Amino acid sequence: MVSRGLAGLCALAVVAGLNFGFIAPAQAELRIDITRGELKPMPIAVARFPGDGVAETEIGQNMTQVISADLERSGLFSPINEKAFIQSAASLAVNPNFAEWRAINAQALVNGRVVTEANGLLRVEFRLWDVLAENQMAGVAYRTQPNNWRRIAHKIADEIYKRITGESGYFDTRIVYVSETGPADNRNKRLAIMDQDGANHRFLSDGRFLVLNPRFSPTAQEVVYMSYFNDKPRVYVLDIDTGELELLGDFPGMTFAPRFAPDGNSVVMSQALDGNSEVYELDLRTREKRQLTRHPAVDTSPSYSPDGSRIAFNSDRSGAQQIYVMNADGSGVQRISFGGGLYSTPVWSPRGDLIAFTKSQGGRFYIGVMRPDGSGERLLAEGFLVEGPTWAPNGRVLMYHRQHPSKDGTKDRFRLYSIDLTGYNEREIVTPADGSDPAWSPLIP
Secondary structure (H helix, E strand, O other): OOOOOOOOOOOOEEEOOOOOOOOOEOOOOOOOOOOOOOOOOEEEEEOOOOEOOHHHHHHHHHHHHHHHHHHHHOOOEEEOOHHHOOOOHHHHOOOOOHHHHHHOOOOEEEEEEEEEOOOOOEEEEEEEEEOOOOEEEEEEEEEEOHHHHHHHHHHHHHHHHHHHHOOOOOOOOEEEEEEEEOOOOOOEEEEEEEEOOOOOOEEOOOOOOOEEEEEEOOOOOEEEEEEEEOOEEEEEEEEOOOOOEEEEEEOOOEEEEEEEOOOOOEEEEEEEEOOEEEEEEEEOOOOOEEEOOOOOOOEEEEEEOOOOOEEEEEEOOOOOOEEEEEEOOOOOOEEOOOOOOEEEEEEEOOOOOOEEEEEEEOOEEEEEEEOOOOOOOEEEEEEOEEEEEEEOOOOOEEEEEEEEOOOOOOOOEEEEEEEEOOOOOOEEEOOOOEEEEEEEOOOOO
16 A cells, blocks of 8 residues: 555555465454453563564564554553563574563563665564464564655554554554643644654644644644734644645634544634634535524634534533534534533543543543433543543544643643543643644545
């Protein structure tokens, strides 16, 4: 397959079920049920990938570190320190000695190798083993340019996650967010992008104009966002790799939270005209704008369902901010939130089974989820100010930003965090400066 996800990436060949002439893949017995509550992480051994030269050996070592870090951050795996390994990498290349891996409590084992082919491409092979059942669970080979080793490591972590949990992984993804610097009364807000683990960080805007609400396209190739040019709100679409910037239009009044439709052909947003905020859809092919809500209340923060048939949004038409859903043409508006407090920023899960939201009550803020009919509300994260949830593409993890207040309010810190649906695995996503308003990409094609 050919990826457009990273500039300069060559064709990436994937051979699934590769056996390498050893034990044939068997039905996996090893499973983690990620729908349960707090789980004890599974001990997993990620052995260093040997190479056929000095450069390949270094790449192999770096790859195993990335794979281990990805799995550990998920909260589902506990990588074993390689100092505890009994079997050497050389002998492991022949066949695992399962008794020695059981002796250090490993339930799963990962090994592989890195070679450079005659055409200069890097070939990375890996295998996943069920140590207790002594079965090979997966064998995959990748070919790519040598400088693309980090992405291959993420793809291997995704494959391991999928084989053991039964769910798609989310490691081969990127995050776009607003990087913030400067004093509280004069913040400089730049558009920034990074891999989901914080690597390959770079800025997408120069900071001359305020940016808000970045959101990925379904292809992960473009970002739609708000910017203020000479104090006028504008909506732009940016091609991440080429840097090409397209102006969707000047919108009088205040415009908020543009977001792509699942098919990528339109953008939904809210626009305030004469003090009244309504939800609109903009067709990207014709530039025709269609009004979807008509109510004197404030309607904002629209988000499509994965199939594009419905839209969630928040409105104060009941007297306080609540979450509503409607058909994509604006008909059939229904309120779905009825708990205490105020609800905002609804975001539909990629799986379609949940809607994430921000909730404020009693001076506290929460990140929560509920079903599309409003049932099953659960609060996952709490803080002085937690806001702006965004979904990982597998619909099992959320990211958001959290404000850490200072005593005088002039040096408040804003940081990005992730948490899974159990509510037990909250992790900070380290950024060079303050960060807010994250958006998670789909899996990179």
